[in-house]
Amino acid sequence: MKTTRRAAILSAAASPLLAAGGKVGTENVYTRMGVKPVINGMGTVTMLGGSIMPPEVVAAMEEAGRHFIPLADLQKKAGEHLAKILNVPAAMVTGGAASGITIATVACVARGDQKKLQQLPDTTGMPFEVIQQKTHRSGYEHQMTLVGAKIVTVETRAELEKAISEKTAMLFFLNKADSEGQIKRAEWVEVGKKFNVPTFTDAAADVPPKERLWQYVKEGFDLVAFSGGKGLMGPQSAGLLLGRADLVEAAYPGMSPAGGIGRGMKVSKEEIVGVVAAVERFLKMDHDAESKRLSRKIQEMMALLKNVDGLKMTEETPEVANHVPHLALEWSEGSGRPGVGAVMKQLRENDPPIYVLGGRRGKLSVSVWLMRGDEHKLVARRLSEILRSA
Secondary structure, three states, X not given: OOHHHHHHHHHHOOOOOEOHHHOEOOOOOOHHHOOOOOEEEOOOOHHXXXXXXXXXXXXXXXXXXXXXXXXXXXXXXXXXXXXXXXXXOEEEEEOOHHHHHHHHHHHHHHOOOHHHHHHOOOOOOOOXXXXXXXXXXXXXXXXXXXXXOEEEEEOOHHHHHHHOOOOEEEEEEEHHHOOOOOOOHHHHHHHHHHHOOOXXXXXXXXXXXXXXXXXXXXXXXXXXXXXXXXXXXXXXXXEEEEEOHHHHHHHHHHOOOOOHHHOOOOOOHHHHHHHHHHHHHHHHOOHHHHHHHHHHHHXXXXXXXXXXXXXXXXXXXXXXXXXXXXXXXXOOOOOOOOOHHHHHHHHHOOOOOEEEEEOHHHOEEEEOOOOOOOHHHHHXXXXXXXXXXX
């Protein structure tokens, strides 16, 4: 690849969306297909493409694309390297957090038995029930049922212990819903250990802070899944599965290049290398400095919004999932002032479109994490126009 072309690829990962005047910039691969780039005020959400890979991740993937390698060998070596730098028993790169749920289920149902793996989704002769709390139902259940698993829901510890039997394969925990269920993380793990049933937690968007990459394993969860394309800023269709060595080993046959149920759980050589580069970068980052940078952007937005009467502005950081500073806005919807939904609609009709979060209890939440250049200022000015015009 010529130097000038490679430089263009690397700079594209960090280039701002806006050109002079606040309009969408020059033609790009998206606009040529009729897709309009947007300003991301939602955070690392799949619907907007997760995150934007930094130059060192793009460079690693570009280099990986120049060679052929035995994919299974790369998967194992990458997993060993990740386990070492994260100080966990075992690790592997997956096809994303949702793929991690599926192959974790495969591992807990078939336990690496080749005959049973080829039998799936027929689970005859295997444990096939996955227990989760009612408040942890999230729409990700299909990632387990496609293996042939049956979902069993509970609400209390007594119900959980009663539901466990020889048919139980795994206890599923949705980490971002920890505050909503009656059974918290520590107790969930405790019950799993008591009955010798593997525990799994979906922590897809739960970094930063970096310590969470090993925290849940050290708390006792047997398997933990993270997205590679959210806070880690790696490839969007890749992720991590961390935890117990025997279960991680049993998960490998549940994905490509193995055949059977996981053939579609494909991770390319470029994505594997990209995830490794993303994790290495993430561990070296000064996350305190990054948090302060985001707080400064929020203060700049507040300064531009101070002329809106009756607008309450606060800086908030979610406990889990996109654990970075956000701008939270609240206002009275009387006297013709639009509600949160109407404001979100007007923002999306902007040029460029602006996507933000409709928070609970009538709050509008704006993530500045993935805004580049002066995009946060444009968002603040547009919000001011909408709210003042009413």
